[in-house]
Amino acid sequence: MSILQTKNLTKHFGSRTAVNQLSLEISSGQVFGLLGPNGSGKTTTLAMILGVLQPSAGEFSWFGQQPSATSRQKIGAILEQPSFYPYLTAVENLKAVAQIKNCSDDRINIVLETVGLLPRKHDKFQTYSLGMKQRLAIASALLADPEVLILDEPTNGLDPAGIVEIREIIQKIADSGKTIVLASHLLSEVQKVCSHFGILKEGKLLHQGSIQQIEGEKITIEVGADDMTQLEEVLRNIKGVLAINRDGSFYRLEVEHEVSTSYIMQHLQEHHITPTHILRKQGNLEQEFLKILASHA
Numbered sequence: 147m148s149i150l151q152t153k154n155l156t157k158h159f160g161s162r163t164a165v166n167q168l169s170l171e172i173s174s175g176q177v178f179g180l181l182g183p184n185g186s187g188k189t190t191t192l193a194m195i196l197g198v199l200q201p202s203a204g205e206f207s208w209f210g211q212q213p214s215a216t217s218r219q220k221i222g223a224i225l226e227q228p229s230f231y232p233y234l235t236a237v238e239n240l241k242a243v244a245q246i247k248n249c250s251d252d253r254i255n256i257v258l259e260t261v262g263l264l265p266r267k268h269d270k271f272q273t274y275s276l277g278m279k280q281r282l283a284i285a286s287a288l289l290a291d292p293e294v295l296i297l298d299e300p301t302n303g304l305d306p307a308g309i310v311e312i313r314e315i316i317q318k319i320a321d322s323g324k325t326i327v328l329a330s331h332l333l334s335e336v337q338k339v340c341s342h343f344g345i346l347k348e349g350k351l352l353h354q355g356s357i358q359q360i361e362g363e364k365i366t367i368e369v370g371a372d373d374m375t376q377l378e379e380v381l382r383n384i385k386g387v388l389a390i391n392r393d394g395s396f397y398r399l400e401v402e403h404e405v406s407t408s409y410i411m412q413h414l415q416e417h418h419i420t421p422t423h424i425l426r427k428q429g430n431l432e433q434e435f436l437k438i439l440a441s442h443a
């Protein structure tokens with residue numbers, strides 16, 4: 147089921163085009179990563195689909211319908227760091243949020259459990275670490291039990307342990323059946339947590355696809371040796387090697403999935419070749435990202 151569809155969504159700020167004819171589709175259950183460098187239009191896109199910013203042109207629909215107050219109620223979002231009261235506890239802060247959102251506060255313990263803050267629920271907000279503050283923000287976005295959760299740079303400023311915690315929480319929320327849209331400039335974060343992604347550059351959507359498709363892509367093995375001519379001859383006769391391309395001091399081989407480095411080594415040893423370099427690489431978002439950016443340079 148289509149959760150969000152945008153058609154030629156555009157936002158101009160004066161003469162600057164922050165989002166340029168963005169058309170994308172997000173389906174139910176996806177964890178969709180909107181990926182792009184700083185200033186590429188991620189926050190502006192999220193602000194438009196949340197009804198915070200008026201698009202200059204284009205349109206979008208939520209749950210297959212025109213955006214409305216009812217559709218907005220099914221969306222939980224953290225666009226900016228929410229302001230919590232420093233002297234209130236997590237529970238007291240969430241009670242205040244429930245009042246503002248006009249929703250019941252009977253899910254407070256459930257959402258605190260989801261973000262791992264139950265044991266600290268009676269501690270004041272000001273005693274929280276940055277990671278805990280971010281987790282409380284996610285809890286507040288989940289309070290009204292939304293179908294969709296929207297997060298802008300959820301791991302910004304966190305240390306590696308904090309990043310892992312947020313990633314696990316996002317995974318848990320996704321496993322519970324919610325659709326998640328997150329903006330990030332961190333490739334590894336998007337690859338680890340997202341099922342689908344879109345790449346924005348200067349407000350334009352360059353690519354939209356699934357992470358699985360990238361990870362299932364061709365395997366490459368880099369091999370170098372002192373005698374590159376002899377190496378090439380041997381490589382050409384190895385079964386499972388699909389293509390050989392020279393890249394500086396090594397060859398980049400496209401290989402079938404079962405081909406391992408030890409299999410290549412075995413063949414090289416039979417011909418008394420000792421590689422100076424051998425490395426197996428599976429398709430990853432970084433390579434794909436660079437390829438896509440290069441093709442739009």
Ligand SMILES: Nc1ncnc2c1ncn2[C@@H]1O[C@H](COP(=O)(O)OP(=O)(O)OP(=O)(O)O)[C@@H](O)[C@H]1O
Pocket residue numbers: 159162163164182183184185186187188189190191331
């Ligand atoms: N209110 C505004 N007025 C003028 N220009 C703006 C405004 N908001 C954003 N912009 C510009 O629009 C472009 C896209 O900004 P946006 O914040 O959407 O990008 P982003 O990908 O979210 O980047 P970041 O990761 O830095 O937040 C930038 O050039 C930015 O300077």
